[in-house]
Amino acid sequence: MSFPPRYRTARSRSRGEANGAESRARAVRAAIELFAASGFQGTSIAQVAERAGLSQSGLLHHFPSKAALLAAVLEERDARDGEFLTSADGGRPLGWAAFDALAALTARNSTRPHLVGLFVRLTAEATAPDHPAHDWALDHYAGVHAWLVDAVRAGRERGEMHPGTPPETLARSTIAVMDGLQQQWLLEPERVSMVTEFSGHVAMLRARWGTAERAVVSPGSST
C-alpha cells in the first residue's frame, strides 16, 4: 500500500528523481505523437524517450518492451474515444442517433490530428497478422461494427429506418467512409473536410433508409 499522489520535492528533484506515474504518462503521450507521425515501425524508443525527457533505459523501466509501450498507447487511445460512443449514463445512442454520434466524433477528431494519425497508421500496419497491434485491430473493428449493427437494428424496430435496411452492410460501409476520410484528410488537411463529407454521407443514408418519422432530405436540397 502506497500513498497515492506523490509529488516531487525539492530534494527528490535535485537527485534526478521524478514521480514515476508522471514520467510514464509523459512517455505515453510522447509515443502517441510519434507513432501518429511516423507509425510504430517508423519510430524508435529512443525518440520517444527523448521527447518524454527520459533516457532510453529510463523509458524501458516503465515498459519492458516496445510492444508493451504500444499496448499502453492503444489502451489510452481507446479510453479517450470510447467514452464518446456511450452517453454519460452508460446507455448507447440507437438508430440515427448513433450516426449523429459518429458525426460528432468526426468533428472532435478533426481537432485532434494526433489521434487520427495514430489510428490510420496503426490500423494499416496492424493488418499484418504478426503485428503487435493485430489483435487490438480485430477487437476494435469487431466492437465498432457490433455497436453500429445494434444501433441500426434498434432503428428499424423503432420505425426510424425502413424494414429493409441492411445492418451489416450499413455498418461496414459507414465505418469504411470514416476510415477513408481520415486517411484523405491526413494527406491533405486543407482540401478535405472530414466533417462535411461525413455529414453528407449520413444525410444520404437518411434519404435512402429513413422513414417519414424523421427528416428525409429530398434530392437537390442543400446540406
Place this chain on the structure above:
Amino acid sequence: MSFPPRYRTARSRSRGEANGAESRARAVRAAIELFAASGFQGTSIAQVAERAGLSQSGLLHHFPSKAALLAAVLEERDARDGEFLTSADGGRPLGWAAFDALAALTARNSTRPHLVGLFVRLTAEATAPDHPAHDWALDHYAGVHAWLVDAVRAGRERGEMHPGTPPETLARSTIAVMDGLQQQWLLEPERVSMVTEFSGHVAMLRARWGTAERAVVSPGSST
C-alpha cells in the same frame, strides 16, 4: 544500342550472370510482395534481395537506393491498375459507368491481395510529408478524384443523375468507401466482402441520385 531481348546462355549462366532486365523485374515483384505484407518501412532491402535471388548489393546495382526501388514499385502498380479505369479505346467511363468500373476494379482487387496490401500500407505511411511516397500519394488521389468528379458532372449533363448531385462530395466519399473497405478486407478477408459492400454502396448512390432513366432501387428490395 543493345539488341533488346538478351537471353541467358549456358556460358553466361555458369559465370553467375543473368539478364539484367529480368533480375530487375524479379526485384520489383519481390518488393511489391514484401512492401504489401510489411510496408515500406517494415521491409529491408536485404529481404527483397533474398526473395529476388540476388545479393543486397546486386539489388542496389539496379536501384541506387531503397527509395528508388519504391519508385519503381509505384510505377509498376500504377501501370497495372490505371489501365482499368480507361477503356481500351482510351475513352473514360462516364456517369454511372464510372462507378461500375470502380466496382469491377474492386472485384479484380479481391483476387489480388498483394496489390491491395501494397496500396493500403503505402498510402497510410505516405501521409507523412517526408515519406518518399508522399508526392505519389498526392498525385494518386488528385487523379482519381478528378476522374470521378468529371464522371459525375457528365452523368448530370446526360440526365443520368439528378441536377443536385454534388460531384466533389460523391467522389470523395466513394473513394473513402473503397479505401476503408480494402483496409477492413485485409484485416479479415473471410468476414468482409469488398465486392458485396461496395456494390451495395453504389446501389445506394443510384437510389439517391439516379434519375428514372436508370434503375432506381426502392427501399426494402434485395441486392
Place this chain on the structure above:
DNA sequence: GTCTATAAGGGGATAGAC
C-alpha cells in the same frame, strides 16, 4: 526511478574484385 555503459544485431549504402 533513473542513469551510463554495453551487448548484439540489423539497417542502408559503398568499394572493388570478377
Place this chain on the structure above:
DNA sequence: GTCTATCCCCTTATAGAC
C-alpha cells in the same frame, strides 16, 4: 551484372551503478 567485404549508424534490450 553480380558478388564479397566492409563501413557506420541506428535499433532493441540488458546489467549494474546511484
